[in-house]
Every structure is written in structure tokens, then in C-alpha cells.
Amino acid sequence: xxxxxxxxxMLDQLESGPWPSFVTGxxxxxxxxxxxxxxxxxxxxxxxxxxxxxxxxxVGVFGYGGGVIPRFTELKDESGKxxxxxxxxxxxxxxxxxxxxxxxxxxxxxxxDVWEKYGSGLIAFHGQSGDIMFQxxxxxxxxxAFDELNEAGFDLxxxxxxxxxxxxxxxxxxxxxxxxxxxxxxRTVINNNLDDMHRPALPYKFKxxxxxxxxxxxxxxxxxxxxxxxxxxxxxxxxxxxxxAYYKNHGMTDLVNDVVSMCPxxxxxxxxKADVKAGEHTSVADLxxxxxxxxxxxxxxRCMHCLNVIPGGLLPGKDKGVTILVGGKGVLKIGAxxxxxxxxxxxxxxxxxxxxxxxxARNMLDFFAENALEHERTGEMIDRIGLVNFLDGIGLEIDxxxxxxxxxNPYVRTDGWDEEVAKAEERKNAAAA
Amino acid sequence: xxxxxxxxxxxxxDPMPLMHPVMKKNYGKWVFHSHPxxxxxxxxxxxxxxxxxxxxxxxxxxxxxxxxxxxxxxxKYGEGHVRFTARSNIEYMVADQSKVxxxxxxxxxxGYPVGxxxxxxxxxxxxxxxxxxxxxxxxxxxxxxxxxxxLYEEFVxxxxxxxVKLSTSCCEINCGGQADIAIIMQxxxxxxxxxxxxxxxxERPAVVARxxxxxxxxxxxxxKPSLEVDEKKCICCGACYPPCPPMQINDPEHSKIAVWVGGxxxxxxxxxxxxxxxxxxxxxxxxxxxxxxxxxxxxxxVYKADARPWERMADWIDRIGWPRFFEKxxxxxxxxxxxxxxxxxxxxxxxxxxRF
Numbered sequence: 001x002x003x004x005x006x007x008x009x010m011l012d013q014l015e016s017g018p019w020p021s022f023v024t025g026x027x028x029x030x031x032x033x034x035x036x037x038x039x040x041x042x043x044x045x046x047x048x049x050x051x052x053x054x055x056x057x058x059v060g061v062f063g064y065g066g067g068v069i070p071r072f073t074e075l076k077d078e079s080g081k082x083x084x085x086x087x088x089x090x091x092x093x094x095x096x097x098x099x100x101x102x103x104x105x106x107x108x109x110x111x112x113d114v115w116e117k118y119g120s121g122l123i124a125f126h127g128q129s130g131d132i133m134f135q136x137x138x139x140x141x142x143x144x145a146f147d148e149l150n151e152a153g154f155d156l157x158x159x160x161x162x163x164x165x166x167x168x169x170x171x172x173x174x175x176x177x178x179x180x181x182x183x184x185x186x187r188t189v190i191n192n193n194l195d196d197m198h199r200p201a202l203p204y205k206f207k208x209x210x211x212x213x214x215x216x217x218x219x220x221x222x223x224x225x226x227x228x229x230x231x232x233x234x235x236x237x238x239x240x241x242x243x244x245a246y247y248k249n250h251g252m253t254d255l256v257n258d259v260v261s262m263c264p265x266x267x268x269x270x271x272x273k274a275d276v277k278a279g280e281h282t283s284v285a286d287l288x289x290x291x292x293x294x295x296x297x298x299x300x301x302r303c304m305h306c307l308n309v310i311p312g313g314l315l316p317g318k319d320k321g322v323t324i325l326v327g328g329k330g331v332l333k334i335g336a337x338x339x340x341x342x343x344x345x346x347x348x349x350x351x352x353x354x355x356x357x358x359x360x361a362r363n364m365l366d367f368f369a370e371n372a373l374e375h376e377r378t379g380e381m382i383d384r385i386g387l388v389n390f391l392d393g394i395g396l397e398i399d400x401x402x403x404x405x406x407x408x409n410p411y412v413r414t415d416g417w418d419e420e421v422a423k424a425e426e427r428k429n430a431a432a433a
Numbered sequence: 434x435x436x437x438x439x440x441x442x443x444x445x446x447d448p449m450p451l452m453h454p455v456m457k458k459n460y461g462k463w464v465f466h467s468h469p470x471x472x473x474x475x476x477x478x479x480x481x482x483x484x485x486x487x488x489x490x491x492x493x494x495x496x497x498x499x500x501x502x503x504x505x506x507x508x509k510y511g512e513g514h515v516r517f518t519a520r521s522n523i524e525y526m527v528a529d530q531s532k533v534x535x536x537x538x539x540x541x542x543x544g545y546p547v548g549x550x551x552x553x554x555x556x557x558x559x560x561x562x563x564x565x566x567x568x569x570x571x572x573x574x575x576x577x578x579x580x581x582x583x584l585y586e587e588f589v590x591x592x593x594x595x596x597v598k599l600s601t602s603c604c605e606i607n608c609g610g611q612a613d614i615a616i617i618m619q620x621x622x623x624x625x626x627x628x629x630x631x632x633x634x635x636e637r638p639a640v641v642a643r644x645x646x647x648x649x650x651x652x653x654x655x656x657k658p659s660l661e662v663d664e665k666k667c668i669c670c671g672a673c674y675p676p677c678p679p680m681q682i683n684d685p686e687h688s689k690i691a692v693w694v695g696g697x698x699x700x701x702x703x704x705x706x707x708x709x710x711x712x713x714x715x716x717x718x719x720x721x722x723x724x725x726x727x728x729x730x731x732x733x734x735v736y737k738a739d740a741r742p743w744e745r746m747a748d749w750i751d752r753i754g755w756p757r758f759f760e761k762x763x764x765x766x767x768x769x770x771x772x773x774x775x776x777x778x779x780x781x782x783x784x785x786x787x788r789f
Contacts, residue, residue: 010719010720011575013720013721014575014579014720014721016582017578017579017582017585018544018546018582018585019490019578019582019585020491020499020544020545020546021492021578022493022495022574022578023575025492025494025495025496025498025499026494026496028496028498029497029498039564043564043572046563046572047563047572047575047719049685050571050683050685050688050719051683051685052562052563052566052568052570052683053563054565054566054567056567062437062438062439063437063440064440069565071565071567090565096444096446097445097446097517098445098446098447098448098451099445099446099448100448100452100516101448101516101517101518102448102451102452102453102456102514102515102516103451103514103515103516103517104451104513104514104515105504105507105508105513105514105515106513107451108500108503108515109500109501111500112497112500112501112504113497115497116497121496121497121498122494122495122496123497123500124493124494124495124521125491125493125495125517125521125523126517126521128558128560128608128609133565135494135564135565143438146440147438150440150443151441153443153446154443154446155441155444155445155446156440165445166445167519169519170516170518172460172461172463173448173452173456173457173460174456174463174476174484174486174526175476176463176464176465176466176476178461178463181460181461183449186445187444187445187447190444190445191443191444191445194442194444195442197444198440198442214699214700215699215700215701216698216699216705217519218519219519219610219611221698221700221705222610222611222696222698222705223610223698229700239464239465242465254742257741257742258742262702262743264702264703302700303700303701303702304699304700304701305701305702305743308701309743311465311466311467312464312465312467315464330606330608330610331606331607332606332643332645332670332672333643333645334645334775335774335775336607336611336707338704338705374639374642375639375642375643
């Protein structure tokens with residue numbers, strides 16, 4: 001073992017400086033791992049030539065059509081032989097992490113041992129879709145490495161035109177802003193639809209992400225086809241002692257500048273305590289100096305800003321649930337799009353609620369599978385067919401919370417107006433019932 | 434003879450058996466948090482139980498020795514349970530406050546910067562680059578290492594107006610995602626086509642369909658079926674390259690680095706926003722990309738000096754306006770900043786709102 005190291009003058013420059021160096025890590029592996037010796041050789045060549053030298057291919061495990069990212073070197077000599085033969089095959093296993101990315105050291109050490117045995121010893125925690133990426137393995141080792149990981153309770157993630165590995169925030173495990181059980185929601189939706197992950201047959205990728213509140217720590221609106229985000233319907237809860245503790249430290253200027261004036265809907269006001277108009281929808285915090293802070297919950301959009309500034313003093317309400325948005329995606333091909341609200345609020349507490357979320361997810365996947373064009377994301381499909389047709393197909397009712405403002409042009413045929421008004425009345429009556 | 438082993442389709446594992454016992458016990462019952470110092474979070478549950486989190490930066494691409502060293506620290510100074518954030522920071526949770534300082538010392542001594550919490554510059558979300566991607570215009574881990582070396586002080590201190598999230602992407606697909614500051618490859622020339630290979634490697638109608646501006650059409654070149662690009666229409670996005678590697682978009686000289694600002698995923702205050710182009714044409718200068726780093730540092734310095742507490746990059750620019758952003762950062766405003774993609778007119782100033 002321990003092939004001679006290649007000269008890597010450019011990569012060597014990434015060993016200095018205060019941030020942990022992946023190059024130093026690779027060199028440590030290379031001491032007794034020839035694949036990493038050659039990986040460093042190829043990587044240096046990429047740095048030298050400003051050029052990537054990997055191509056894809058087909059590598060997998062028995063029973064699955066995805067989850068392995070095949071990489072073969074394109075850096076060959078005149079006779080067609082790889083310049084860096086030990087890294088000529090350098091595949092990645094995408095493995096789904098525990099929801100919320102929690103680990104004990106026993107599990108991490110075991111993963112390191114498995115990857116030292118079968119692969120290069122290089123692992124990323126985590127890829128942009130949330131997978132643990134076990135990087136650098138030869139084709140012949142892929143199956144035994146997967147078998148060992150799989151027997152211990154770990155499964156491959158998604159790749160290609162498939163349901164992708166999901167992410168949820170730390171949420172209920174350690175955050176007072178969490179509005180639902182993010183890990184349970186993730187595991188309900190993903191683990192009931194694994195066929196679409198392991199056997200890629202969708203028009204293109206489909207991502208679910210789960211964030212416990214509007215701070216959206218896993219970027220669900222921007223990065224997922226269906227975002228589940230925690231919210232609440234009732235009033236912001238007030239812990240008066242903690243609000244006063246904030247006020248004592250920060251004073252009126254910070255309260256006004258950092259909290260009141262930064263509320264996007266101007267729903268917060270500071271009034272004389274004697275002038276407080278208590279109301280069913282008003283949260284009141286007594287500031288202890290004759291003033292009070294009032295929040296008009298009917299006008300609050302649950303943006304999370306004031307809860308972030310006064311942690312624990314202001315908390316989500318008790319009537320918690322989720323908002324569902326659909327159609328977030330990256331650049332290709334129409335430009336990046338944010339998700340759009342399709343369900344303003346649904347409860348997510350009981351077994352039946354989770355069943356409903358699961359049905360909704362399945363419905364989204366089915367509609368996508370049947371209606372999207374090849375290589376089209378859900379956001380692009382909605383762009384093409386229109387939100388109303390999409391909602392019709394999914395079986396969801398329209399709601400003014402889905403738009404920022406109504407149509408700005410008259411280019412629409414409205415001869416069904418009276419029927420639509422009747423439907424609006426029906427929806428109103430159904431909501432009141 | 435035994436047949437092949439069938440996979441156990443177990444999906445995403447249950448985090449409960451791996452979670453710190455105090456987090457498990459108080460799951461869904463947290464009521465308060467504070468930020469005692471950079472890199473440390475304190476959380477309290479309804480039950481009165483408390484937990485401290487010490488956050489440290491990693492290189493994301495970790496060798497097994499690094500993983501074992503991080504585990505050794507968790508076993509000796511922590512409580513054996515860790516988690517990773519979406520930006521590849523590692524978090525050590527301890528229920529005993531007296532462990533916090535020794536844990537910080539152990540991590541710092543081993544070379545893992547403690548920080549990345551609250552109003553700091555967090556670790557850069559990054560992609561695969563030369564290390565593993567099949568279509569990269571540049572590296573990812575190296576760009577991140579070089580930049581985080583430069584931004585180290587901003588990671589370990591919390592001196593920014595609000596949190597700052599950065600991302601890098603090795604092509605315009607932007608796998609790194611939206612960020613307060615995003616560093617993204619920007620191709621500037623149409624693809625060079627290897628006509629000898631197209632017929633054998635590419636499904637031509639699929640490639641034609643991928644082009645956002647319909648600039649690609651089938652053609653017979655030197656008697657072989659191939660593709661041609663209308664170079665006047667081409668927007669150099671590289672969408673044709675993944676399905677057809679002979680459409681060589683990466684160009685060591687002409688593929689440049691662009692910097693985008695004001696992306697925000699959170700709903701806090703304003704709705705989530707996409708980042709906007711502010712600088713381009715920066716050289717793809719491995720191994721330390723000093724020109725891109727200089728632009729990022731300049732923007733950060735102006736933001737740090739000028740934004741109000743709690744303003745994210747997008748909130749700050751929304752308050753001061755884009756002309757002032759270009760003025761204060763000294764970045765040149767060019768015709769390329771004016772959008773011409775669909776919906777572009779909604780990005781124009783249709784008012785007399787002008788700051789003098």
C-alpha cells in the first residue's frame with residue numbers, strides 16, 4: 001500500500017490558514033489509501049487545467065435504480081489508460097441521514113470504519129440535498145458497502161429523476177419556535193414513497209423539505225417542490241417576565257427600532273398601559289414602566305421576526321399547524337422560482353393529520369408523474385399550466401392567501417363568473433359550518 | 434446458492450435513538466433560548482431542563498481521521514451526541530454547563546473554529562466541484578476553504594448586523610442555493626461543440642428541449658448528425674452540457690466568477706428573496722480565488738458598517754436602495770445588471786422614487 005504521493009503544489013496552498021483543510025485531510029488518508037493518492041493527483045490536475053475530469057455512468061446496487069453517483073475518470077494518457085488508475089472509479093453512495101441529522105459517536109465511528117474498509121475514507125456531512133455522501137468507492141465494492149450500511153438501518157437516498165432525500169430542521173428536538181413534529185412529518189412522507197426514490201421514474205427530481213417555522217432553516221420555500229412550514233392560527237404567546245427581561249436590557253429605543261418598526265405588517269404597537277384595548281386577538285406584554293407592547297394577531301403574518309428578537313418572551317400560539325407551498329426550484333430552465341402557497345393552514349398533530357399529509361404528498365407525486373413534461377420540475381409545470389389548473393388537478397380549493405395581489409390584466413374569459421361566485425359562497429358556508 | 438441480497442427499504446432513519454437524551458426527553462417542549470457567546474447556544478425546556486450547544490466549523494469533506502477526532506472530542510469533553518447543521522457545522526450538545534468551556538478549548542486546540550451562531554458569517558453552503566461533480570466550472574471545497582480562511586474572524590465573532598449566509602456554486606445551476614452572498618460560476622461564451630461525439634453520446638431532441646432560449650437545433654456537421662448553436666441567442670447558461678457533454682461550456686479562461694447578493698430563505702420581516710447579480714467577470718483563479726474573495730470582503734465590510742441591527746443583506750439594500758449599494762461598495766453598475774429575462778419589467782423603477 002501507500003503509493004507514492006503526486007506533487008500537488010496548488011492544493012498544498014490550501015493547507016495553510018485557520019479554517020480546517022480538506023486537503024490536509026485527504027493527505028492523511030493518502031498515507032495508507034492509494035485511491036486517495038490518485039484522487040489528489042487528479043484534483044491537482046483539475047486545479048492546474050481549470051477543468052473537471054469526471055464523467056457519469058451506470059453503477060448501482062441490486063434492487064435499486066438510483067442512490068449511487070457513478071464517477072469515472074476522463075483523464076487518460078495517449079494509450080487510453082487512466083493517468084490516476086486507483087481513482088479511475090470514484091463513485092459516491094448517497095445515504096439518508098436520520099431526520100434532523102442527529103448522531104451519536106458510536107454511529108459516526110462505525111460509518112468511518114465502514115468507509116475505511118470499502119472506500120476512500122472521505123465522507124461529507126452532508127450534501128446539499130441532505131445526504132451523507134460516502135465519496136470514493138470502486139464499482140466492485142459498492143454492493144458490499146451498501147449491504148453493510150443497509151443491514152445497520154441506513155438506506156440509499158435519491159438521485160436522478162426521483163424523489164430525493166429530504167431535510168428537516170432541528171425543530172422540536174431543540175427549538176422553542178417549532179410548530180410541528182418535523183422528523184415525524186419527514187419520515188411519514190419520505191418513507192411511504194420510497195419506491196419513487198429507489199426506482200427513478202418521475203419526469204424529474206421531486207424534493208420535500210420540512211421547516212418548523214417561518215425562519216425556514218432548511219430553505220424549504222426556495223429549495224423544495226413541496227415545502228411544509230410550521231405556523232399557528234391563534235395569538236402569539238407572551239411570557240411577560242422574559243419580555244420584561246429583554247426590555248430591561250435593551251430599553252425603549254431597541255424595542256422600537258428592532259421590534260416595533262421592523263414588523264412587516266405594522267402589527268405591533270407600544271401604548272400606555274392604561275390605554276390597552278384588550279381584545280380576543282391581541283397579545284399584550286406589560287413592559288413594567290407604565291407601557292405595554294400590543295400585537296394585533298389578526299394582522300400578524302407569522303414572519304417570526306419579533307419572536308427571534310425576544311426569544312422565549314414571544315412564542316408561537318397554541319393552535320399550531322403547517323402551511324404548504326409548492327413549486328420551489330433552482331435555475332434551470334425558467335429561472336429560480338419560490339414555492340407558492342397551496343394550503344394556508346392544516347393541522348399536523350394527530351395520526352389522521354399525518355395521514356392527510358401523506359395523502360397530499362402522494363397526490364402531488366402522482367400529479368407530477370402524470371402531468372409534468374420530461375425534465376420539468378413542479379414549479380415549471382405550474383408555470384406552464386397555471387395555478388388554478390394545478391389546484392384543480394390536486395383537488396385543492398382556491399384561497400386568496402395563495403396570491404400577493406389579484407390579476408392585473410383583463411385577458412381572461414370570465415363567462416363562468418356566476419358559477420364561480422356560487423362556489424365562493426359554498427366555500428364560505430363550508431368554512432363557517 | 435443464495436441469490437443477490439434484497440435491500441431493506443428502510444428510508445430515513447429514526448433520529449430518536451441517536452438524539453441527546455435531554456433533547457429526546459423535552460422533544461417539542463422547549464420554551465427559551467439565548468446566545469451566551471459566539472458559537473454557544475443555550476436552550477431551556479418547559480421542564481426546566483437545560484442544554485448548551487457548542488457549534489464548530491468543519492471542512493464538510495471529512496476524512497475518517499477528522500470524523501474520529503470530532504468523536505473523540507465528543508466523548509471526552511461532550512456527552513457523545515452531535516448533530517450537523519444544513520451548512521455542515523457540527524453541534525455538540527451538553528446538559529452540563531461546566532463542560533462548555535473545556536469543549537470550546539478542545540475544539541479550538543484541534544483546529545475547529547467555534548462560532549457560526551446568530552449574527553456571524555456562517556459556514557459557506559457548497560457543492561462538489563472538481564472533487565466529484567461531472568460538470569464543474571471550478572472547485573467548491575477549495576473556494577470555501579480559501580474564503581473561510583479570509584472570513585475566519587467573522588465566523589468566530591458575532592459582529593454582523595444579522596446572520597450572513599454564503600454559498601458557492603461551480604456552475605449556473607447554483608446547487609449552493611440562495612444566499613446573502615453567493616459566489617457562482619458564470620460562463621461567458623457559447624459551448625464549443627465536439628461534433629465527433631454528439632451523435633454517439635447525446636439524445637439530440639432532449640438537448641434541443643433543454644435550451645431555455647431555443648438556440649440549439651439539430652444539424653449535419655462534416656456529414657455527421659450533430660447540433661448547432663445560434664450564438665446570437667445563446668445565453669451561455671450551460672443547460673445543454675449535462676445531457677450532452679460534447680457541448681463543452683466550461684472554459685478555463687472565459688468561464689468567470691460572479692457574485693450575487695440579497696438572497697434570503699427566511700420569512701422573517703420580508704418574504705424570502707432571491708439573490709441579485711452585483712459583480713461578474715472575476716477570474717477563476719485557483720487555488721485561492723483572491724479576486725472573488727476581495728469582492729465578498731468589500732461587500733461584507735460595507736454591510737457591517739452600514740446596516741442596522743437585524744437587517745439581513747436584503748433588508749439593508751431594501752432600505753438604502755440599489756444605487757446606494759453600488760455607490761457604497763464601489764462596484765461598477767453595468768448594462769448586465771439590468772434584467773431582460775421573463776418578468777424583467779417588474780424589476781424596473783416605475784416611479785419618481787429616487788434617492789439623491
